[in-house]
Amino acid sequence: MASKAAAVAVDFSRIYSSLGLGKETIAAVQAFRKRHADAQRVHNHYASQPTTVDFAHYRSVLKNKAIVDEAERLLKDFKPTTYDVSATLKAIETFETKAVAKAKETEEKIDIELQELQATLANIEDARPFDQLTTEDVAKAHPRIAEAVETMVKKGKWTVPGYKEKFGDLNLM
Numbered sequence: 001m002a003s004k005a006a007a008v009a010v011d012f013s014r015i016y017s018s019l020g021l022g023k024e025t026i027a028a029v030q031a032f033r034k035r036h037a038d039a040q041r042v043h044n045h046y047a048s049q050p051t052t053v054d055f056a057h058y059r060s061v062l063k064n065k066a067i068v069d070e071a072e073r074l075l076k077d078f079k080p081t082t083y084d085v086s087a088t089l090k091a092i093e094t095f096e097t098k099a100v101a102k103a104k105e106t107e108e109k110i111d112i113e114l115q116e117l118q119a120t121l122a123n124i125e126d127a128r129p130f131d132q133l134t135t136e137d138v139a140k141a142h143p144r145i146a147e148a149v150e151t152m153v154k155k156g157k158w159t160v161p162g163y164k165e166k167f168g169d170l171n172l173m
Contacts, residue, residue, distance in 0.1 A: 012033075016026050053075065058068045128137075139146035152158075 012029075016029075021029075053072075055068055055072045058071075059065055062068055152160075
């Protein structure tokens with residue numbers, strides 16, 4: 001009974017948002033919860049029905065009493081088959097352990113990525129505005145640009161390849 005009260009008290013929407021689950025994961029969890037609720041409803045329906053058979057009623061209704069006797073004998077002799085589910089439970093526990101380990105690994109990767117993104121964001125926020133940059137600043141940040149410009153000047157090329165195609169020619173002559 002305590003588990004039912006706990007299940008009602010759980011705020012799944014808050015859990016989904018706090019864990020940052022993806023849409024597919026949330027949909028899978030909700031589908032699982034729906035199947036579980038359906039299974040509980042069916043179980044409760046059949047659990048409320050009587051489980052005993054009134055053989056006296058069937059003897060009074062049916063003419064062939066041997067069938068009723070045979071059914072009663074079969075019911076008394078019936079023993080449900082038991083299954084050893086320990087192997088299945090062990091496989092589930094192994095899968096759960098691997099899933100938890102994978103989730104922790106993913107969490108660590110996400111934490112590292114978040115730290116990198118926060119460092120990048122701080123770097124962007126601390127950067128000088130574009131209109132205050134000098135060519136020396138750009139060359140210091142990306143030395144390949146300075147090398148490319150030097151090479152172009154040495155070869156006497158004063159236009160950037162592809163510039164006219166992309167931006168057009170602004171010459172009036």
